[in-house]
Amino acid sequence: MHPEVFFIGFLILLCAGTTFLSFKYSYLNIIKVIVTKLNKISQSAGNFTTFFIKRIFLLLYNLKEKGESTSETLRDKTKIKKISIHTSTHLKPETEKNFGHYLAGLIDADGNFSKVPQLVIVFNELDASLAYYIKSRIGYGNVYKVKSKKAVIFVVGKLEGIKKILQFINGKIRTSSKLDQINNNLLINPHFNDFINFKKNETLDLENYWLSGFSDADASFQIKLINRSDKNKTEVRLNFKIDQKKDYILILIKNLLGGNIGYRFSQDIYSYNSSSFDSARKVIHYFDTYHLLSHKYVDFLKWRKTYCRIMETKDLDSLTLKSLNKIKKTVNSISSNRKYSISTLNHSKYHLNPFWVTGFSDGDSSFTVKFKKRSNFTCKFYLFLK
């Protein structure tokens, strides 16, 4: 079917659904069906119309997700459950199994196996000591500085070293892309015959170091202070964030920590956000158990401290806000995500490229859908500039 025809069909379907069926069920079910169809369509076609349809789908999907999460403020203190203000001594994963899960998470996020054969893991330049730690645990490889990228890379080229890594991560990696690299670039080589049964971890169990390794590479901790002039108050939000090209890992993480998954059309990226204080508490519980090993551990401690401050503060006075603002500025100021940031899209000054408009809108605009009655709703697009 031609995408445009499908798109019109989709709108009719949506309107029909809200008119004839009970709103509660039709809305959610339609989104569910649409999101499933969307994935199939976007796999078989790749043009702009398909992307546009995908955008509409995900907008509705995100809307549903956002409806489920709540934005909390200090006045909702009953929602902020108590955690211990004390943190345990920082520990590294001792056993081979624990280290294997950590390494698998790190490789899933920022590692690459090539045909040479070679493994390269990229680190933020601030995490050179982590790169050397990985080298010492594996017993092979070298660490190099990449000046132009503010990064260091850990490179293993020796067969014995790669085999040692495969031993560590067998049954522990989770992304299909890394499994494909291992199958296509390594296991076709007779040197790796011992690993012919190499598997990825298909379980839903995240109670191990995997997410800690994955987060050291791809996650960030954010503290947001939002001034709500309409309500004359400041909201504090704690957000644990991971961006990925595919959403299946994020769904797994969401199942463990709560939160929501959004989609950034401009970059074709899925974004996990912990969003609520309840999720933040789960994030804290996870990283209290499975310690981060990169510079993000310090970010986490400040983020955690902010949670405790909010938990203990009776009212958000100017002094507390001032100090929260101070912490906020130092958290995630050196996010490793930025080392991959691509410069803004190249476009003509006078002819607006639709992709640019979408990207711009992602930053500064919002879509709203207001439901008045079961079958009556209005859609609005807002854009604010200073």
Ligand SMILES: [Ca+2]
């Ligand atoms: Ca990555």
